Amino acid sequence: MGKQLAIEGGAKAVKQTGPYPTKIHVDELLELLDLWEFPAATRKTLATAIRKSAKAIKGPHLFRYYNPRPSKVEAAEKAFSNFIGVPYCLAVNSCTSALIAAMRALGIGMGDEVIVPAYTFFATAATVGACNAIPVIADVDDTLTLDPKDVARRITPRTKAIIVVHMLGLPAQMAELKALADKHKIALIEDVAQAAGGSYRGKMLGSIGTIGCFSFDYYKILNSGEGGFVTTHDEWLHTRAQSWHDCAACWRPNRFASERREGELFCGENYRMSELQGAVALAQIRKANMIVRGYRTAFRRIMNALDLPSGVKFQRLADPDGVVGTTLVIFMPNVEKTKWATKAMQAEGVPAGGIYDAKIKNWHIYSYWDHIMEQKAVAPDGLPWSGVKKSELPAYAPDMCPRTLDYLGRSVIIGINSNYTAADCRSIAEGINKVLAKV
Ligand SMILES: Cc1ncc(COP(=O)(O)O)c(C=O)c1O
Structure with a gap:
């Protein structure tokens, strides 16, 4: 005759388990500290302090649901x-x-x-x-x-x-x-x-x-x-x-x-x-408010200090007050002047770049989206393209939106950093003005 089952009033076979360490504990936190690249001495001090209190802490719960703590x-x-x-x-x-x-x-x-x-x-x-x-x-x-x-x-x-x-x-x-x-x-x-x-x-x-x-x-x-x-x-x-x-x-x-x-x-x-x-x-x-304020201030400082010659224009702003201001776009009269001005501004130290160059792939411009231009599918069912009759698909072609390519080909974009000081903005504007005066 075997022992009496717990379900029938007998002793439990398993009286206690653990306590085991939680799945994620201080080793993982120390790996995270590495990502922050503290100096070696700081890391050592932090690691010592963290390991000292390790027993007292439970370790985090990194899954948003089932989380016993505020998520x-x-x-x-x-x-x-x-x-x-x-x-x-x-x-x-x-x-x-x-x-x-x-x-x-x-x-x-x-x-x-x-x-x-x-x-x-x-x-x-x-x-x-x-x-x-x-x-x-x-x-x-x-x-x-x-x-x-x-x-x-x-x-x-x-x-x-x-x-x-x-x-x-x-x-x-x-x-x-x-x-x-x-x-x-x-x-x-x-x-x-x-x-x-x-x-x-x-x-x-x-x-x-x-x-x-x-x-x-x-x-x-x-x-x-x-x-x-x-x-x-x-x-x-x-x-x-x-x-x-x-x-x-x-x-x-x-x-x-x-x-x-x-x-x-x-x-x-x-x-x-x-x-x-x-x-x-x-x-x-x-x-967030502080970061956005930084971009906006720098954007306005640079924009207000620029002198655009005739034929050169700012990007039209749908609402100037609502701009975050991560970039300022200047349209040049033609592609040659865009390429020259971009290079000349870069030589001045201005964070300038062009957007569209027919020879350089850019995932932000439709004409390079081969997946769509050539209607590539992930599976033999041919979806999404097979979802409509071939004759009803848009006429995808690299030149289907020429106005977009024209604007992008004539854009010089000035990258803006939310930490720019007034002096940074002044020197960037000076560099842009110097180049635009020669256009
Ligand atoms: C306009 C725009 N939409 C969507 C995405 C995709 O964002 P995520 O990288 O978070 O998937 C990006 C990222 O660069 C983007 O610029």
Whole structure:
């Protein structure tokens, strides 16, 4: 006869386990300190102090859900929704993910068309294809953001959304684009990857359209290495984006309940932000006003000190007060003068660059998007291109948006740093003026 089972009142076989060290403890924190590149002596002092208190600490929980402590990701979402001025904000792991979650939340899929600008980082257009929809490329104008007139020409019965991109820290023409989207009852998705903290007529970018998508990757105004946010006024869109970003079921308000409304349950992906990114993003958001103020001040100082000769123009600003000011764009009269002025400014030490050169690939310009120009597909089903009849696909060609190529070919862009002092701005303006006087 065996021993009495615990379930029948016998002694438990397992009386105690552990305590085991938590999965993540001080070794991981010390690796993080390496990323911050403290001097060796500081690292040693910190490491000694940290190891001394190691027993007293539990170690972090880096998954936002199930977290027994206040979540940094949730705090970052709250801080960002306050900053942007929207009631709903979802943290994700990139703006690419944010764009897909936004389109999936809107129900965009096979056979739908989404209008994107000819000048934007490739991710804006690629995510449309990743949703099995067709990217329809529209010209930009002298704001280097979507030309509302060209967008109007490209709307068809299949158009489900316009993705407006606030390029280079500059707000797009939101009044015209919103009127267009409202008239045709289509969504206006704001890609604010390059313009966090910018505004248009007093409203923060990312709070004006149907849904806003932000990047917190390393190169952006605010960053957590990688990361992103989806902002909206619409609770249902937020719910669906949240579902898509978390395998579409795990953390609905009542996890295992039947759907409250059709469209709440579907198969999704995993775009969750980790607590590591959440902590860094939160610190960045707390500094956001200061960072944006730094860019704006430098932008205005440089712009106001420039003397443009005839034939040379600034980029048109859809709202000068809302500019973040990461870049200042100057249009030259022709391509030769653009190339010469860029080189001459660089020789003066000005952080100048050109945008378009027919010989140099640039993922921000539609003509280099081979994936779209040549309609490449990830699987034999041929999607997204096979989702519509061949004759109904846009006539993709590297010269389909000549106005965009003309503006980009004549642009000199001046990179701006939020830490520039008044003296930095004076010397940069002096360098630009010196060169422009010879144009
Ligand atoms: C306009 C624009 N949209 C989307 C993205 C994609 O952002 P992420 O790197 O966070 O996926 C970028 C990144 O460079 C961008 O510039």
